[in-house]
Amino acid sequence: MLTVKMVVTGPFNAGKTEFIQTVSEIDVVSTERKISSEAERVKETTTVAMDFGRITVDEELVLYLFGTPGQKRFDFMWEILSEGMLGFIVMVDSTAPETFREARNILEAFRTFSPTPYVVAASKQDKEGAWDLEDIRIALRLDDEDKLLPCVAVDKEAVKNVLLELLDSILKELG
Amino acid sequence: MALQGNLRDFTVTQLLNLINLANKTGSLLIQGPNAGARAIFREGKLAFAQLANENGSLPAVLHLADKITDAQLRTLEQRAAGMSDKELGLLLINAGYVSQEDILESLRSYFTDIIQQLFTWVEGRFKFQDDQDIPEGRIPVRIALEDMIMQGSRQMREFEQLQYEVPNLDMSLAFTDRPGVNLKKVNLNVEEWRVVSYINPKNSIRDIAKTTQMNDLEIRRIVYGLLQAGLVKLVRPHGAPTQLEGLQTAFPGVEREEQKGLVNRLIERIRSI
Numbered sequence: 001m002l003t004v005k006m007v008v009t010g011p012f013n014a015g016k017t018e019f020i021q022t023v024s025e026i027d028v029v030s031t032e033r034k035i036s037s038e039a040e041r042v043k044e045t046t047t048v049a050m051d052f053g054r055i056t057v058d059e060e061l062v063l064y065l066f067g068t069p070g071q072k073r074f075d076f077m078w079e080i081l082s083e084g085m086l087g088f089i090v091m092v093d094s095t096a097p098e099t100f101r102e103a104r105n106i107l108e109a110f111r112t113f114s115p116t117p118y119v120v121a122a123s124k125q126d127k128e129g130a131w132d133l134e135d136i137r138i139a140l141r142l143d144d145e146d147k148l149l150p151c152v153a154v155d156k157e158a159v160k161n162v163l164l165e166l167l168d169s170i171l172k173e174l175g
Numbered sequence: 176m177a178l179q180g181n182l183r184d185f186t187v188t189q190l191l192n193l194i195n196l197a198n199k200t201g202s203l204l205i206q207g208p209n210a211g212a213r214a215i216f217r218e219g220k221l222a223f224a225q226l227a228n229e230n231g232s233l234p235a236v237l238h239l240a241d242k243i244t245d246a247q248l249r250t251l252e253q254r255a256a257g258m259s260d261k262e263l264g265l266l267l268i269n270a271g272y273v274s275q276e277d278i279l280e281s282l283r284s285y286f287t288d289i290i291q292q293l294f295t296w297v298e299g300r301f302k303f304q305d306d307q308d309i310p311e312g313r314i315p316v317r318i319a320l321e322d323m324i325m326q327g328s329r330q331m332r333e334f335e336q337l338q339y340e341v342p343n344l345d346m347s348l349a350f351t352d353r354p355g356v357n358l359k360k361v362n363l364n365v366e367e368w369r370v371v372s373y374i375n376p377k378n379s380i381r382d383i384a385k386t387t388q389m390n391d392l393e394i395r396r397i398v399y400g401l402l403q404a405g406l407v408k409l410v411r412p413h414g415a416p417t418q419l420e421g422l423q424t425a426f427p428g429v430e431r432e433e434q435k436g437l438v439n440r441l442i443e444r445i446r447s448i
Binding site for chain 1: 339340342343345346402408409411415416417418419420421422424425426427429431434435437438439440441442443444445446448
C-alpha cells in the first residue's frame with residue numbers, strides 16, 4: 001500500500017485541527033493540551049506535537065494529513081513533518097492580522113524545507129472583520145501565481161476545495 | 176581562570192556589561208560562524224579591537240575615516256610597510272598630514288565599529304583571558320563601554336526584528352512586476368543601489384552581502400526596505416531543487432505517469448467526500 005502525506009500548517013489558532021477534522025475519515029489523532037500561556041489563551045487547548053487525519057482512496061492508496069503545532073516554541077516539528085510531503089497548506093486566520101507576519105515566515109520556512117507545491121487558505125472568511133483576500137495577499141507578500149483560497153475550516157466543501165486546488169497544482173507540476 | 180562560553184547562552188551585550196561593571200582587564204576572543212575578532216580591555220574600557228580578516232593598520236584606518244586620500248594610502252603602504260603604527264603616527268603628525276586627535280578619533284571610530292558588528296553575532300564561542308598584550312607597535316585607546324552597550328542593545332533589537340523579517344539569507348531576490356513602478360524613479364541611496372545591482376535569482380542574499388562587503392544586519396536592513404516597498408520578492412535560488420524534484424521524495428520509486436495517476440485518484444476521492 002502506498003501512503004502519501006500533506007501538511008497543514010499556519011500560526012496558532014488558524015483552524016488547522018478543524019480543517020483536518022472536517023475531511024478525515026477517522027477521528028483526528030490530536031495532541032492537544034491546555035494552553036499554559038496567558039497571552040495565547042484565546043482557546044482552551046492547542047496542538048503540541050501534531051494532528052493526524054486520514055483519507056483512504058482504496059486498498060492501495062492512503063492520504064495522511066498532518067497538522068503542525070501552531071505555537072512557535074514547537075517549530076522544531078516543522079522540518080520533521082515536512083519530510084516527503086506531497087504539498088502543504090498554509091492556513092492564516094483572516095481576522096487576525098497580527099499573525100500574518102508569522103504566517104509569511106512559516107510559508108518561507110516550509111518552502112525552504114521542501115520545494116513542493118503549496119496553497120494558502122485564508123480561514124474564518126465567514127467571520128466579522130475578516131480581511132479581503134487581496135489585502136491578505138499583499139500582507140503575506142504572495143506572488144500572483146500563488147493560490148490564496150477563501151476557507152471556513154468547518155465547511156466540508158471549502159476544505160475540499162483547498163485540497164483539490166493543491167492537488168491541481170501538484171498535477172500541473174507533474175506535467 | 177578564563178571565562179569562556181557560547182554566544183547563544185551569553186551574548187556580546189552581557190559580556191561587555193560584565194567587563195564594564197567588573198572593571199576587567201584582559202582580551203576577549205570571539206569566534207563567530209564566518210569570522211573571528213579580538214578586543215582588549217583595560218580596567219573596563221576598550222583599548223583595542225581587531226577583526227581576524229582585517230589587518231586594521233593605521234593607514235587603512237585613517238583612509239576609512241577619510242583622513243588620507245587613496246593616493247596617500249598607496250604611498251604609505253609601499254613606503255612605510257616596515258614601520259609600526261606608533262612610528263608611522265608620529266611621522267604623519269610631524270609631517271602635518273594629520274593631528275594626534277585625527278589618529279585617536281579614527282581609531283576610536285574603527286574599534287567602536289568592530290564592537291558594533293560583534294553585537295550582531297548570535298552564534299559562536301567566546302573566551303576572555305587575563306592577557307592584555309596589544310599587538311606590537313599598535314596604538315591603544317580608551318573608550319568607555321556604556322554608550323556602546325546602549326547602542327548595541329538597540330542594534331540587537333533591530334537585528335532580532337530583521338532576522339524575523341528576513342530569516343533566510345540563502346534565498347535569492349527577484350524584481351517584482353508591479354505595473355507603473357520604475358526603479359530609476361525610486362529614491363535609493365548608494366548602499367541600496369549596490370544591492371539592487373546584484374539582484375538576480377543566481378545570487379543568494381548571502382552572496383550579495385559578501386560581494387558588497389555588508390554584514391548580516393546591513394544586508395537584512397536593505398533587503399527588508401526593498402521588500403516592504405514591494406520592489407523585490409524572495410525567490411528560491413537558481414539551482415535549488417525544483418518543486419518537481421521535491422515531489423519525487425513524496426513518490427519514491429514511482430514513475431511520472433503513475434504519479435499523475437495517483438494524484439488523479441486522490442482528486443476523485445476528495446471530490447466524493
